[in-house]
Amino acid sequence: MTRKFTYTEKELISSLKSNNRDAFEYLYDHYAPALYGIIMKIVKDEEKAADVMQDSFLKIWKNIGAYNVDKGTLFTWILNVARNTAIDRLRLDVKLSKAVNWEHVQEADLTNGVIFNPIPATIDIRAIVQRLLPEKSLLIDLVYFQGYTHEEVSAKLKLPLGTVKSRIRKALNELREIFGVKEVILGAA
Template identity: 70%
Template structure:
């Protein structure tokens, strides 16, 4: 098989599910910086972030068979794995330290290794999130940009967990519409 420089999401997913090494290399080469950026924002420590990054790609490799394109894009799926892995790393530390603060990280706090080179479709993501209804915007920011779990958001904002989940689901539906996620010609590059 000749080396390819871009894949459609469907092609990449198919190759990943067949454990194609070049597809995993492609995935790592094109998305590791984005995932690392999210992980380091959550764990706030480069050593733990490196561990979480390695765990993330192991989980992707082991669980790619469970990815369902009908539930979302491959990038969203791997991003959630990275986010959840980073949160798990924090929880381990919480048990050790008993106290933890989840705060957003300023861009200046990130190392040059964590520079994120976004896809053109996601370049203005924060400004698109800004256009959501205030209660949805806050929840998306807390969950996806600051690393809180749904339960932590519900507790912090004194909202029922069901309300938090439904508002996040509505916000994600709006964002899917903006990005035309269901479009068959959307490519994963």
């Protein structure tokens, strides 16, 4: 198979959107050095920059269909993907460093008596959700147990989307208090 060594931007975009492997290799070969430079300026660590670079190209691969030529050049779009991924990594690092100060944790603090580690089969989540106000427990049931989206719940209950989202947020905060969870840290996408 012969590999095309140059693309116009229009050809490159078209090839990328059709998941052409050669086009992605071309994209990486021609844009990676510039993206890596930007990423390094943000994260200031070679190992983290390499991870962010990989995550960035994975996001580009998965989301190339969302690229809109009317909103800017391809380079601007991939640069924003890389920049945002690097910033997300910094935020996660800061959040994780604040979550637990491991220097002050003693081994005795990690005994089974201290850590709340319930057996999942013994927890009746639905019963705990039912402790919430009815308008909140209904929303949690619809979204988390029945799989509705926020938009679908909004339409089904004839409530504004913002109301649905804020009630769910408040309900989740109440559930965190019930379970004694101070902060929930989610991984990045």
